[in-house]
Every structure is written in C-alpha cells, then in structure tokens.
Amino acid sequence: MIMPEERIIVPKPDRRKKIATIITVIVIIVGSGIIAHFNIIDVFRNLSKGVSILKRMFWPPDFTYIPNIVKPMLETIRMAIVGTCVGAIIALPIAVLAANNFIKTKWLHVPLRFILNIFRTIPALVLASLFVAVFGTGAFSGVVALSVFTFGLVSKLTYESIEAIDYGQVEALISLGANKLNILRYAIMPQILPQYLSYTLYGFEVNVRAAAVLGYVGAGGIGQLFEFNLAWRKFGKIGMIIIFSFCVVMIIDLVSSSIRKRLV
Amino acid sequence: MIEFKGVSKVYPNGVRALNNINLKIEEGEFVAIIGLSGAGKSTLLRLMNKLIDATEGEVFFQGESVTKARGRALINIRRQIGMIFQGFNIVKRMSVMNNVLSGRVAYNPTALTILGIFPESDKQIAYRALKKVDILEKVHNRASDLSGGQQQRVAIARALAQEPKLMLADEPVASLDPITTVQVMDYLKKINEEDGITTIANLHHVDLAWKYATRVIGVRAGEVIYDVQMKGMDKKQFYEDLEGVYGRALHSDEVLGE
Numbered sequence: 001m002i003m004p005e006e007r008i009i010v011p012k013p014d015r016r017k018k019i020a021t022i023i024t025v026i027v028i029i030v031g032s033g034i035i036a037h038f039n040i041i042d043v044f045r046n047l048s049k050g051v052s053i054l055k056r057m058f059w060p061p062d063f064t065y066i067p068n069i070v071k072p073m074l075e076t077i078r079m080a081i082v083g084t085c086v087g088a089i090i091a092l093p094i095a096v097l098a099a100n101n102f103i104k105t106k107w108l109h110v111p112l113r114f115i116l117n118i119f120r121t122i123p124a125l126v127l128a129s130l131f132v133a134v135f136g137t138g139a140f141s142g143v144v145a146l147s148v149f150t151f152g153l154v155s156k157l158t159y160e161s162i163e164a165i166d167y168g169q170v171e172a173l174i175s176l177g178a179n180k181l182n183i184l185r186y187a188i189m190p191q192i193l194p195q196y197l198s199y200t201l202y203g204f205e206v207n208v209r210a211a212a213v214l215g216y217v218g219a220g221g222i223g224q225l226f227e228f229n230l231a232w233r234k235f236g237k238i239g240m241i242i243i244f245s246f247c248v249v250m251i252i253d254l255v256s257s258s259i260r261k262r263l264v
Numbered sequence: 265m266i267e268f269k270g271v272s273k274v275y276p277n278g279v280r281a282l283n284n285i286n287l288k289i290e291e292g293e294f295v296a297i298i299g300l301s302g303a304g305k306s307t308l309l310r311l312m313n314k315l316i317d318a319t320e321g322e323v324f325f326q327g328e329s330v331t332k333a334r335g336r337a338l339i340n341i342r343r344q345i346g347m348i349f350q351g352f353n354i355v356k357r358m359s360v361m362n363n364v365l366s367g368r369v370a371y372n373p374t375a376l377t378i379l380g381i382f383p384e385s386d387k388q389i390a391y392r393a394l395k396k397v398d399i400l401e402k403v404h405n406r407a408s409d410l411s412g413g414q415q416q417r418v419a420i421a422r423a424l425a426q427e428p429k430l431m432l433a434d435e436p437v438a439s440l441d442p443i444t445t446v447q448v449m450d451y452l453k454k455i456n457e458e459d460g461i462t463t464i465a466n467l468h469h470v471d472l473a474w475k476y477a478t479r480v481i482g483v484r485a486g487e488v489i490y491d492v493q494m495k496g497m498d499k500k501q502f503y504e505d506l507e508g509v510y511g512r513a514l515h516s517d518e519v520l521g522e
C-alpha cells in the first residue's frame with residue numbers, strides 16, 4: 001500500500017528584517033542628500049552645461065596636444081616607480097618584524113601593527129597634501145607620499161602572508177641550527193617572495209592612478225598639467241589628458257596584473 | 265648520546281604530555297618509539313633538540329645540557345642533530361640543492377649563507393648526501409616538483425648534510441605509500457649502519473619497528489612503560505607486548521602485513 005506523501009510545511013522566511021534594511025538604506029540616502037543640499041532640479045538645470053563641456057572636452061579630440069602630455073605622464077610613471085620601490089623595500093623588513101611567527105615577543109609586533117594599520121587608512125592624496133606642506137610643491141613630495149602609501153599597503157599584506165606560511169619549514173630550519181637571519185632567508189623568503197612581488201606590483205598599479213591626481217595638490221606629475229588647463233578652462237586639452245592617462249593606466253594595469261597572475 | 269633525567273613537559277594549556285622521563289640512548293642505536301596518538305612521542309623527540317622546552321628535569325646530548333643551552337651553544341648542539349618530519353618540511357619553492365645546502369648554514373658565517381654562498385667542500389657534502397639517498401639526479405629540480413617519497417629523501421639529505429651524530433624522525437613515513445615507506449626506512453637504516461648515526465624514530469606501524477629498530481620504547485600517557493632491545497626478540501612476544509603498550513589489540517592499520 002502506498003502511503004500518501006506527508007505535506008511538509010516550512011514557515012515563511014521572516015521578511016521584516018529585509019524590509020527594515022531597505023527602509024534604513026533609503027532613509028540614509030535621502031537624509032544625506034538633504035544634508036548635503038543635493039537638489040535633483042539643479043542637476044537637470046546644469047545638465048545642458050555639462051553636456052556642452054563634455055563635448056568640448058572630447059570632440060573633436062585634440063591630438064596635437066599629445067606631445068605636451070608625454071613628458072608629465074612619464075614623470076608621473078617615474079614617480080610611481082620610485083615611490084613603489086622605496087615603499088616596498090622598507091615594507092619588507094617591517095612586515096617581518098610585524099609578523100607574530102618570526103619574532104614572538106608581543107611588545108614589538110602589537111604596537112607595530114597598530115601603526116601599520118593607521119598608515120594604511122591614510123589616502124595617498126591626503127599624504128601628498130601633507131608632504132607638499134612640508135617639502136613644498138613638486139614631484140619629490142609626490143614620491144614621498146607614494147612611498148609612504150605603498151609602505152602601508154605592502155607591509156600589511158606581507159605580514160599577513162608571513163603569518164600564513166607553512167611553519168613546518170621554519171621548524172625544520174630551527175632544528176638544524178639556523179639563526180633568525182638564515183630562517184628568514186631559507187624558510188620564510190622563499191615562501192612569501194611571490195606574494196610580496198605581487199603586492200608590490202599591485203601597489204604600482206594603484207600608485208600610477210594615484211600619481212595622476214597627486215599634481216592636483218601640487219605634488220608633480222600629470223595632475224599639475226590637468227589643474228593648469230582647468231584653471232584656463234582649456235577643456236579640449238583636459239579631454240586629451242584624460243584619454244591619454246586612461247590608456248596608459250589601462251596598459252599598465254593589464255601588463256602588471258598578467259605578471260601577477262603568473263607569480264602566485 | 266641522549267639522556268633524559270626526570271623530564272616532564274606541561275604545555276601552556278595544562279596538558280601534561282610527559283611525566284618524569286628517565287631515559288638513556290646509546291650511540292649507534294636505532295630506536296623506535298611506539299605509542300598511541302597523544303601518548304607523547306613527538307614531545308619526547310622535540311625535547312631532544314629543544315624545539316620545545318622541558319618544564320622539569322634536564323635533557324643531555326653527549327653529556328651537554330640541551331635544556332640549559334642558549335644561543336651559540338644551542339646552535340652547536342642542533343647542527344649535530346638532524347631531524348625529519350612527517351610533512352617533509354623541505355622548502356618547496358627552493359631547488360633541491362639549496363634545500364640540502366641549508367643543512368650547512370650553522371657551519372658557515374651568516375653573512376655568506378644569506379647570500380647563498382657556500383664553500384666548495386660544503387657543496388661536495390651536499391652532493392654526497394644526495395647520492396646517499398639516490399636522488400642526485402634531481403639536484404637542480406625545484407623541490408615542489410618531486411614526489412612525496414623523493415621529498416622525504418631530500419629531507420634526509422638535508423639532515424645528512426649536517427653531518428649529524430643523531431637523527432630524529434617524527435613519523436617519517438606516515439604520509440607515504442607502503443612501497444616508498446620501505447624505501448625511506450631502508451635509507452634510514454643504511455645511514456644508521458654505514459655512518460653510525462644514532463637514529464630515533466617515532467613510528468606508527470609496529471611492523472616497521474620490528475623490522476628496523478634495535479630497540480623499542482613504548483610510551484603511554486606521558487610515561488615510558490616499555491623499553492626492550494630487539495636482538496633475539498621473539499616476534500610473537502613482541503606483538504603481545506605492544507598490545508600492552510597500546511592497552512588494546514593492534515589495529516590493522518598499525519600492522520603493514522608482509
């Protein structure tokens with residue numbers, strides 16, 4: 001005899017939480033719009049103005065301006081390269097000290113990590129304005145800002161990688177009488193080097209983009225040219241700068257991320 | 265060679281892994297340490313080169329206190345003691361040669377070793393060590409490209425490069441298949457007999473203890489409860505004794521079979 005199949009009754013999911021979340025999000029968006037004096041009518045009123053500026057920027061494209069862009073663009077890339085290298089090189093030993101499985105005394109890595117976490121939260125642009133105030137305008141301030149920024153980024157990611165290594169390999173080196181430096185060289189570095197290089201390349205990608213806007217606060221590079229043209233309302237030239245920077249950043253990202261994929 | 269005097273080990277979490285161990289291991293012995301999981305075998309082994317610190321008592325290596333050794337003296341002890349592990353613990357992203365050479369770091373100035381510079385004599389030691397375990401042809405391979413059995417042989421070669429007096433092996437074949445197991449154990453035996461390197465191995469399979477060891481030590485709940493010389497030992501008697509060490513009949517996975 002076949003038993004009739006029992007009807008399974010599952011309680012309906014509780015919708016209240018979902019609805020509450022949606023309402024909260026809407027309230028936050030609308031509320032912050034009001035606080036920021038955002039007015040949708042203003043947007044439409046200025047729309048035609050915006051469209052005409054956009055048109056002046058990109059049509060017709062002003063290719064004759066490219067030769068003037070190349071030099072500051074190269075300066076931007078140079079800034080990114082130097083900033084990345086300096087920051088990443090300093091980051092490596094600091095990351096080693098910040099990892100809790102290499103030096104096990106807490107008094108060192110706990111405060112160190114705290115400092116590194118602070119470094120990581122400061123945007124490159126803020127660092128740049130700070131260093132422009134200290135060292136004056138120019139590429140040097142930009143490079144220092146990028147170095148500090150890269151340092152924060154790479155050191156944090158690297159010390160987390162160090163903490164995730166296979167400790168058995170370290171133990172083997174301890175067991176055969178290796179000192180700290182040899183452990184670093186023969187058990188830790190081989191394990192983290194690919195990741196470290198990958199983080200450095202990633203830092204470089206971020207830095208190229210950051211370096212492009214640093215000029216805005218006077219820290220050298222293509223941003224400075226951008227600001228100059230904006231002040232004179234030369235929209236065609238600005239458009240070309242944007243197109244050109246976009247292409248350069250794209251190419252660098254593509255090359256760098258394909259190398260990164262092969263590294264790890 | 266190795267002596268334990270009243271050694272106890274209590275881990276920070278309060279586990280008493282070893283309790284008042286008194287033990288003496290002589291030069292040239294091939295000692296198998298047998299016991300249930302958690303009995304304290306690894307703890308016993310790791311006290312011998314101070315990978316962990318004793319809570320009470322003292323461990324001696326060739327008359328010198330391991331327990332009290334620090335800095336240079338500790339390095340001097342450790343470099344004379346090779347150790348191989350269940351997980352091989354060779355550096356996978358490095359070449360076989362560099363792995364074996366790393367066994368020489370404690371004999372050379374750090375300023376040179378961190379640059380990867382080793383004297384020709386050390387390279388010869390490394391080649392000989394690789395030849396001893398028949399894996400010299402892999403010298404330039406990346407360690408990660410080798411099979412498990414080959415990686416364990418590289419680990420043995422690295423330990424041999426230390427020119428050790430003592431070889432510790434913590435479940436050296438537990439991650440290997442039966443055929444490679446016999447290979448690796450044969451190498452350990454060969455090294456023990458030909459080079460006179462005292463060997464102490466934690467073993468999971470009692471058959472391996474029977475086949476290779478000259479002495480078997482049984483550990484249970486942190487105490488040495490069994491300690492016999494294997495010469496003239498009766499096989500049936502031995503297996504019966506081990507059931508006593510385990511406190512139960514042997515499981516099929518503890519016996520390899522013939």
Ligand SMILES: Nc1ncnc2c1ncn2[C@@H]1O[C@H](COP(=O)(O)OP(=O)(O)OP(=O)(O)O)[C@@H](O)[C@H]1O
Nearest residue numbers: 275276277279281300301302303304305306307308
């Ligand atoms: N680092 C540690 N911290 C805390 N307790 C530990 C630690 N290492 C081992 N123990 C405990 O100490 C006891 C002995 O462990 P040990 O590793 O020496 O056993 P073992 O005989 O080697 O076992 P196995 O056959 O599983 O390797 C176990 O109860 C274990 O849980």
Ligand SMILES: [Mg+2]
Nearest residue numbers: 305306307434
């Ligand atoms: Mg163990």
